[in-house]
Amino acid sequence: MSEFVVSARKYRPQTFETVVGQGSITGTLRNAILTGHLAQAFLFCGSRGVGKTTTARILAKTINCFNRTPQLEACDVCDSCVSFNSGNSLNIYELDAASNNSVDDIRGLIDQVRIAPQLGNYKVYIIDEVHMLTANAFNAFLKTLEEPPAHAIFILATTEKHKIIPTILSRCQIFDFSRIGVKDIAMHLTHIAEKEAVSAEPEALHLIATKADGALRDALSIFDQLVTFSGGNITYQTVLTNLHVLDYDYYFKIVDYLKKEDIAGSILTLNDIIEKGFDGHQFIIGLAEHFRNLLMAQDVRTIPLLELTEQIKDRFKEQSGAWEKNQLTRAMYCLSKADVAYKSSKNQRLLVEVTLMELGSLQQEAEKKNP
Ligand SMILES: [Zn+2]
Known part of the structure; x- marks a missing residue:
């Protein structure tokens, strides 16, 4: 039996086109790549599970791709794309500030920034939950953010934009990710159910989408639970019972x-x-x-x-x-x-x-x- 991979990971979008419900943001990013006006620092804001990290990873992969498609998507076959897809690329560095928020953690990142990429053109630094950095860590980071080397791109992500200090805000291009609509989530679930050969009533998927409250990741984890529980046959009744929702x-x-x-x-x-x-x-x-x-x-x-x-x-x-x-x-x-x-x-x-x-x-x- 093949290893079970959670849907949120297995179906993590790999292209701008497949990011769910954030069309205007991915459109703007593609346009920036096309015109060569890519900012060096971004702030991605929005609640959990709406695609901030996913979009950041796609951006990192796409700008390093040697052979972008006319739609400005990564080719998925060049050396750089292959290393991204296998998780071995040295051009992406992710720091989760929720658990690594000290000055030392940021110094580790700053030391990395100076080194130019070996393969591809950009090194992308993603700092997740950036509002969790300590004040000292923020200060240590500020100088690098002010004068980054040409090969460095910073993508800061946060669920709490109001906690970001103005000196950081003013240096970033800000993207506000919206909650994902019920319809978009339901459509995505339908697509995954088809691929996984899971039979699912439309009302059932719709109810899961409603319960997920705008977060795709939550919808996918509920979906996975119900696939396991129902043995691959998700009915409206199963969802009602499992999520304790009143019909x-x-x-x-x-x-x-x-x-x-x-x-x-x-x-x-x-x-x-x-x-x-x-x-x-x-x-x-x-x-x-x-x-x-x-x-x-x-x-x-x-x-x-x-x-x-x-x-x-x-x-x-x-x-x-x-x-x-x-x-x-x-x-x-x-x-x-x-x-x-x-x-x-x-x-x-x-x-x-x-x-x-x-x-x-x-x-x-x-x-x-x-x-
Ligand atoms: Zn490529």
């Missing part, structure tokens, strides 16, 4: 009860949910999100804001047709009140039930106003 169906059902003013029905459904081990507060937040989605589904202009599969979007569109806009906003207001009150409430279950009763009376209220 949309419950919310659709409760909202139907509320519309019919069937308070008993909604409270019995709540009981089912609590018996399944879900927490009342999560339920309040989930239901608020559901009403928000209903509101978005009422207007063609806001439908694109629903980060959902087409099938579920259609269900929202259908259910939202039965509600007046002001009822939906009232419901969201009610739920946000309950959300705030939840932590300090002495009887949290009662709070949730009273909230459902309130939501189940929105119809009557509207009728009283417009008999």
